[in-house]
Amino acid sequence: DIQMTQSPSSMSVSLGDTVTITCRASQDVGIYVNWFQQKPGKSPRRMIYRATNLADGVPSRFSGSRSGSDYSLTISSLESEDVADYHCLQYDEYPPTFGGGTKLELK
């Protein structure tokens, strides 16, 4: 199975920060990476699909990028509503595999 190594596992952030979360794929997964936001007690919400595409209704301060086997989610000018857990997913090869998750916490 393809491993998605997500870092950091947690991050202490301040409002207005630019935050970057990264997933490294153990083998080539092309553009087939999604990013999800999950708030406590809620289901995941897709934020980015196919590595760089903003999902419907997602604020433009969110962006996705790829450099080789590294995939990043960047939140520019962090707002309070962005404090949540974030998960990456690769679906180039089955089984789909998730990263371990990143928890954003306010300082």
Place this chain on the structure above:
Amino acid sequence: QVQLKESGPGLVQPSQTLSLTCTVSGFSLTSNSVHWVRQPPGKGLEWVGAIWSGGSTDYNSALKSRLSISRDTSKSQVFLKMNSLQTEDTAIYFCTRSTGGPPGVMDAWGQGASVTVSS
């Protein structure tokens, strides 16, 4: 409006069988796939399995011997059955939709069904 809703028992005894239902609306099961994803308490997401638009299935290899996913297209329902439950199967179980074309993979999710395996 695309919606998915999981239902099932909250508590299952060890060694027993879990049965969950995902009832969908706003889309057809014959042109979309439905995946099950689970999340143990305080942990990350794990893909459980999927049923494709044509009715074929794929399962997480670690769960395959205990798992069955099926559907009733006339009722817009997808079913998950997992036998020989263990405490490690305690998790929130989500169903999520995927489409071959836009909008793509896991674009909509149910609210989740909490399952506790305990005697």
